[in-house]
Amino acid sequence: MATETSSEYIKHHLTHLTWGHLPDGAWGVAQNAEQAKAMGFWSLNLDTFFVSLLLGAIFLYIFGRAAKAANAGVPSGLLNFVEWMVEFVEDSVRGSFSGRNALVAPLALTIFFWIYLMNWMDLIPVDYVPYIAGALGVPFFKVVPTTDPNATFGMSIGVFLLVLYYSIKIKGLGGFVGELTLQPFGKFGLPANLFLEGVNLISKPVSLALRLFGNMYAGEMIFILIAILPFWVQWTLSLPWAIFHILIVTLQAFIFMTLTIVYLDMAHQEHH
Amino acid sequence: MNINATLLGQTIMFVMFVWFCMKYIWPPITNAMGERAKRIADGLAAGERGKSELELATKKSLEILHEAKQKAAEVISQAENRAAQIVDEAKTAAKEEGERLLNGAKAEIEQEVFRARESLRDQVAALAVAGAEKILRQEVDTAKHAELLKSIQSEL
Numbered sequence: 001m002a003t004e005t006s007s008e009y010i011k012h013h014l015t016h017l018t019w020g021h022l023p024d025g026a027w028g029v030a031q032n033a034e035q036a037k038a039m040g041f042w043s044l045n046l047d048t049f050f051v052s053l054l055l056g057a058i059f060l061y062i063f064g065r066a067a068k069a070a071n072a073g074v075p076s077g078l079l080n081f082v083e084w085m086v087e088f089v090e091d092s093v094r095g096s097f098s099g100r101n102a103l104v105a106p107l108a109l110t111i112f113f114w115i116y117l118m119n120w121m122d123l124i125p126v127d128y129v130p131y132i133a134g135a136l137g138v139p140f141f142k143v144v145p146t147t148d149p150n151a152t153f154g155m156s157i158g159v160f161l162l163v164l165y166y167s168i169k170i171k172g173l174g175g176f177v178g179e180l181t182l183q184p185f186g187k188f189g190l191p192a193n194l195f196l197e198g199v200n201l202i203s204k205p206v207s208l209a210l211r212l213f214g215n216m217y218a219g220e221m222i223f224i225l226i227a228i229l230p231f232w233v234q235w236t237l238s239l240p241w242a243i244f245h246i247l248i249v250t251l252q253a254f255i256f257m258t259l260t261i262v263y264l265d266m267a268h269q270e271h272h
Numbered sequence: 273m274n275i276n277a278t279l280l281g282q283t284i285m286f287v288m289f290v291w292f293c294m295k296y297i298w299p300p301i302t303n304a305m306g307e308r309a310k311r312i313a314d315g316l317a318a319g320e321r322g323k324s325e326l327e328l329a330t331k332k333s334l335e336i337l338h339e340a341k342q343k344a345a346e347v348i349s350q351a352e353n354r355a356a357q358i359v360d361e362a363k364t365a366a367k368e369e370g371e372r373l374l375n376g377a378k379a380e381i382e383q384e385v386f387r388a389r390e391s392l393r394d395q396v397a398a399l400a401v402a403g404a405e406k407i408l409r410q411e412v413d414t415a416k417h418a419e420l421l422k423s424i425q426s427e428l
Contacts, residue, residue, distance in 0.1 A: 020276070037274055045278040052282065056289045060297065067297045070304035072311050086301050105302075106294035114289060145282075150275060154282025158290070 006228050013126060013224050016045040016148060017133075017140045031139055045148055052145040055117040059110070085109070089257070096261045099268035101166070104261060111155065112257040118145040119216060119249035123242055126223045146216040146252075152209040159260050160205035166267040175270070204263050208256060215252050219245055397425040 020043025066082035
């Protein structure tokens, strides 16, 4: 971008397409990062929303087609792939989850694929989508939803609510509160117990969300920094980084899925 | 990277996706997979059964073949025995018949010899008488010397 400084370029690439309450009182799309910040909590990142919804729909459509075509005969093409993935997730769940819960495996599958697809957006060249959006009159467009903490926290809070729900359902409210307050130091160390276990509990969704967000944000950042370099050297850095990123993209989705399974397993266990 | 209502929207979206996946995607696929696994297991079991059946049939056919061979060998050996027996019987019968014929012939020969000897004796006696007659130059009364002649005759 010849007309911009590097910092403007980076800032532009890191700003979401935010819809909310504009300073003049009307509802609309923020035209710069300051406006977006000023909108406060009650605003929406349209780009995150749109891309994650689209990718989620693609995931559900592909797997839904396979589910409709599923039969006990010889599997072919798509069904084969989908069954392979389902089996992979099922194995992961069987390996880490000791309880019986029909929710966990579909949850893990959804998490894995949704995050996987969203992470893959990172490999789209960083300028493509903002340029196309700009040509269509859209001021900003961040195409990787997992570089938006709203998206990662959205999922981890969903998982956290499930952890709370199943903790209370399996252990009872008393059991859950007891777990938070009566260990590791017995009933006389109650404040210390509550502090330790509380941190332990809260750290689960926070670490889930921040790990994914941090990784993807940093990866995106490096792509953007590489994009500032002269175009004829970019490939020497962006190609290895992109290849490495294929691993990160998969690994992060897998870690999020596995930790979700582990956390839910802990919620299902009487003692840990 | 402001935290805003996107968080709520994403949570809701997440819950909806999970719900949809759990309701409409996971069960049919896993069911189909389980069913296929069962079908494959059945097929393999059937194959195994068929194989063992084939093995059994092969063993049985071999047994039958073996038995048949044994029986055939038995029949052949029996037939051989019988043939040998028949040959033996025939041999004995032939020998007996031959002996019988030989004995008959011998007896006849003896008889002939005896008869020839008798007639020879008669003739010799007559010759002797004739000779004696000639020697004595006299008529010998045959009737008178019949006893004498007879004794000579028996001495011959």
